[in-house]
Amino acid sequence: MAAGLAAAGYTDYHTHVARCRHATGTADDIVRAAQEAGLEAVGISDHLPLLPHPDPHLAMEPEDLSDYVAEVTALKTLAPGYVLLGIEADYFPGRQADIAALLNSQPFDYVIGSVHYLDGWGFDNPANLAGFEGRDIDDIYRAYYETVGDAAETGLFTIIGHLDLVKKFGHRPAGDLSLDVDRLMQRLSRSQVLVEINTAGLRRPVGEIYPQLEVLIKAREAGLGITFGSDAHHPSEVGRDFALAGGLALSAGYTSRAVLRPRAGLGRADISYVGLQR
Ligand code: ZN
Ligand code: FE
Ligand code: FE
Ligand code: ZN
DSSP states (O other), rough: OOOOGGGTTOEEEOOOOGGSSSSSSSSHHHHHHHTTOOSSSEEOOOOOSSSSOOTTTTTGGGHHHHHHHHHHHHHHHSSTTEEEEEEEEEEOOOOOOHHHHHHTTOOOOOEEEOOOBBBBBBBGGGGGGGGGGTHHHHHHHHHHHHHHHHHHHHHSSSSSSTTTTGGSSSSSSSOHHHHHHHHHHHHHHHOOOEEEGGGGGSSSSSSSSSSSSHHHHHHHHOOOEEEEEESSGGGGTTTHHHHHHHHHHHHHHHEEEEEEEOOSSSSSSSSEEEOOOO
């Protein structure tokens, strides 16, 4: 069986295009890759222009945003119901109003909210790896989870991206952070966000899906819905390792996944749930 067909029946809600300047391919390439992989639908979710750290290699330029929206909207028209217009937005404490203004300026079907910065430190960027040195890893985890909870509580985001991204380079907490994770799940649950099972971690030094099983079990216990995302930065990564991701979800006790249906006009997608295939 072709590797891609293992993604049959899923939807990949987390994909990037060349506009962010560190991914390859157009939205059209992503949609074609999704169809070849047998995906049920696909969401394009490139990086929203970064605030307050504009960097041409981390996100699209602000002036590219409307072109991005037009590009994906044209594909939505060509393949109604198959393509969704998403965006991955960084959460920066204190910049909520600016992020909201950008998000509300376009008819996104859904928004992935991601924390890639702690106090201005881009901790998931290999160029900033030295930032882990001399810091208490448990403290970094606590600060990360706290910031993710803050992000969810803004109400700006449909899905929280790569829920334990802080493990990307293999740093593990020494102590037991289960109470911190419990508290985070309560905050996410109250905020009614979805959490993402993101397979990109398999392609990173940590070598495992975000989030890890123990965290995903707590998400399920808190009643949080799940989506699947490859975080593809190349069309060949669309739907990658979704069979593994589905297996992880089943192991965590999930029996369904969230489906986002684009609305005809303005406004965010409707959320419904379908059974997970075994
Ligand atoms: Zn990226
Ligand atoms: Fe991200
Ligand atoms: Fe991403
Ligand atoms: Zn991401």
